[in-house]
Amino acid sequence: MTNIHRRLVGVGVGPGDPELVTVKAVRLLAAADAILVPATERSEGTAGRAEQVVLAACPDAAARVVRVPFSMGDRSGVTDRRREAWEASAAAAVAAFAAGADLVAFATVGDPSVYSTFSYLASEVTAALPDVAIEVVPGITAMQALAAASRTPLVEGTEVLALVPVTAGLDVLDAVVAVADTVVAYKAGRRLPEVLERLEASGRLAGTVVGTDVGLPGESIVAGRDAARTGAPYFSTVLSAPARATTGGRL
Amino acid sequence: MTNIHRRLVGVGVGPGDPELVTVKAVRLLAAADAILVPATERSEGTAGRAEQVVLAACPDAAARVVRVPFSMGDRSGVTDRRREAWEASAAAAVAAFAAGADLVAFATVGDPSVYSTFSYLASEVTAALPDVAIEVVPGITAMQALAAASRTPLVEGTEVLALVPVTAGLDVLDAVVAVADTVVAYKAGRRLPEVLERLEASGRLAGTVVGTDVGLPGESIVAGRDAARTGAPYFSTVLSAPARATTGGRL
Numbered sequence: 030m031t032n033i034h035r036r037l038v039g040v041g042v043g044p045g046d047p048e049l050v051t052v053k054a055v056r057l058l059a060a061a062d063a064i065l066v067p068a069t070e071r072s073e074g075t076a077g078r079a080e081q082v083v084l085a086a087c088p089d090a091a092a093r094v095v096r097v098p099f100s101m102g103d104r105s106g107v108t109d110r111r112r113e114a115w116e117a118s119a120a121a122a123v124a125a126f127a128a129g130a131d132l133v134a135f136a137t138v139g140d141p142s143v144y145s146t147f148s149y150l151a152s153e154v155t156a157a158l159p160d161v162a163i164e165v166v167p168g169i170t171a172m173q174a175l176a177a178a179s180r181t182p183l184v185e186g187t188e189v190l191a192l193v194p195v196t197a198g199l200d201v202l203d204a205v206v207a208v209a210d211t212v213v214a215y216k217a218g219r220r221l222p223e224v225l226e227r228l229e230a231s232g233r234l235a236g237t238v239v240g241t242d243v244g245l246p247g248e249s250i251v252a253g254r255d256a257a258r259t260g261a262p263y264f265s266t267v268l269s270a271p272a273r274a275t276t277g278g279r280l
Numbered sequence: 281m282t283n284i285h286r287r288l289v290g291v292g293v294g295p296g297d298p299e300l301v302t303v304k305a306v307r308l309l310a311a312a313d314a315i316l317v318p319a320t321e322r323s324e325g326t327a328g329r330a331e332q333v334v335l336a337a338c339p340d341a342a343a344r345v346v347r348v349p350f351s352m353g354d355r356s357g358v359t360d361r362r363r364e365a366w367e368a369s370a371a372a373a374v375a376a377f378a379a380g381a382d383l384v385a386f387a388t389v390g391d392p393s394v395y396s397t398f399s400y401l402a403s404e405v406t407a408a409l410p411d412v413a414i415e416v417v418p419g420i421t422a423m424q425a426l427a428a429a430s431r432t433p434l435v436e437g438t439e440v441l442a443l444v445p446v447t448a449g450l451d452v453l454d455a456v457v458a459v460a461d462t463v464v465a466y467k468a469g470r471r472l473p474e475v476l477e478r479l480e481a482s483g484r485l486a487g488t489v490v491g492t493d494v495g496l497p498g499e500s501i502v503a504g505r506d507a508a509r510t511g512a513p514y515f516s517t518v519l520s521a522p523a524r525a526t527t528g529g530r531l
Contacts, residue, residue, distance in 0.1 A: 043302070046304070047303070048302065048303045048304035048307065049302050049303075049304055049417075049418065050302060050303055051294070051299065051300050051301060051302055051303075051420065052298070052299045052300075052301055052302075052303065052306065052337070053297070053299035053300055055303065056299065086303070140424055140427075140428075140434075141428070141433075142424060142427035142428055142432070142433050142434045142435075143424075143433075143434050143435055143441075144435055144436065144437075145433070145436075146436075147433075148431075148433045148436065148524070151431075163431060164428075165427070165428035165429075165431055166300075166428060167300065167420050167424035167425055167427065167428040168420075168424075169302065169418050169419075169420065173391055173393060173394075173418035173419075174418055176391075176393035176416070176418065177391075177392070177393055177415075177416035177417060177418040178416075180399075180402075180414060180416055181393070182392075182393050182394075182396070182398075182399045183391075183393045183394050184393075184394055184395055184443065185395065185396075185397075185399065186395075186445075187445050187447050187448035187449075187452075188445075188448075189442060189443065189444045189445075189448060189452060189456055190394075190442065190443040190444075191440060191441065191442045191443075191456075191459070191460060192435065192440065192441040192442075193440045193441075194437075194438050194439075194440075196438050197438035197439075197440060198438075201438075201440060204459050205440055205442075205459055205460075207459075208442070208455045208456055208458075208459050209442060209456075273399070
């Protein structure tokens with residue numbers, strides 16, 4: 030029996046602040062029969078960030094949350110570990126539909142279109158259940174949250190913005206720095222000092238901020254010139270914008 | 281007399297769909313004593329897109345809306361016309377504070393950190409009223425709305441994303457195309473055929489979509505190969521992503 034109304038929706042839940050979720054995301058989380066959330070990598074018993082946002086934005090969601098494996102993006106886009114994670118997520122979605130769900134949400138931190146595995150998961154579900162419609166609800170990214178919180182405009186006028194994962198390699202970062210006015214680097218992790226050196230070498234350090242857990246209780250926003258000293262976790266965002274006359278950033 | 285609680289907040293109201301506004305934006309629009317909205321350029325008597333979203337997301341806002349001049353971004357970042365627009369906006373904000381407002385919102389389509397004049401406006405207000413705190417609430421951009429609606433992931437794995445206004449020049453576009461995996465071009469306007477030619481020359485046309493008024497009644501999402509024929513308005517978004525095995529886009 031097919032049901033033409035069945036839907037799998039990738040829902041961006043934003044950077045972590047439960048208020049930076051869209052009205053549409055809240056409505057879909059409230060309506061979903063099952064909400065898949067990536068568990069934290071280290072501790073399956075602890076709610077990951079997506080789950081925390083879901084529960085804060087939609088307090089009655091707890092009974093509908095289904096934890097699925099989470100695997101951090103690493104050097105290559107597709108690894109066995111990532112594949113296992115999205116296959117397990119797809120199996121959980123298929124199981125939810127088999128149990129009668131009409132609407133299954135996959136909650137992802139940030140935006141499902143930006144460094145998410147949702148498209149892989151959706152392809153697996155489509156292969157198993159071709160009648161299920163796939164939808165995406167965009168979400169606020171960490172880059173946007175850091176720009177807002179640090180009052181650093183990402184781009185103005187005719188400026189070019191580039192977003193680069195440091196896992197692409199420092200050569201790629203160099204090529205991007207040569208072309209873009211504003212560079213946002215994700216996933217710097219232990220390579221943060223090297224990233225900051227490169228930004229300094231191109232005269233960009235003054236316009237650089239490093240943000241971690243922006244909008245959350247543990248928020249840290251540090252000027253680039255101080256960040257090399259303090260270090261930063263893997264999920265920090267490095268935002269390097271041109272020095273601008275009007276920028277009234279708080280750092 | 282100074283009031284340390286006075287705030288000017290740049291509120292991103294997203295791409296146009298009233299459901300793609302954040303919970304935080306709705307709360308601030310509901311609480312604001314005055315909501316500045318850019319009027320449409322051609323007709324001062326018609327609600328611009330930001331005002332339409334404000335009224336849809338927050339129906340009781342009408343009495344608090346103040347229309348201010350809007351000037352499209354053009355070739356250089358700062359023109360007399362743009363300067364006049366943000367100076368008039370700053371004057372409206374200062375007048376609202378003088379009339380007793382504690383919270384003034386400036387509603388901007390998309391995200392105030394992405395090709396907005398909010399930082400200019402904020403600098404003018406700070407010069408006049410140094411005690412007024414400046415805040416920014418991020419919003420969903422047209423790029424994100426188009427990616428979601430067309431089910432085209434912007435970036436996966438180690439891919440690089442670049443955002444370029446065509447007003448920066450086609451040479452800049454070429455340099456960006458050479459470095460980035462996914463290129464988003466704004467403000468193509470009449471140069472859309474040239475933009476599409478360049479994307480075709482670099483083998484990117486198959487992964488290209490052109491979106492206008494995404495999420496609105498007049499929504500148009502066209503494959504790149506068809507867009508040159510149909511043309512597109514100034515505010516269209518050109519999204520050119522790599523061909524991917526998993527992409528299940530609807531085009």
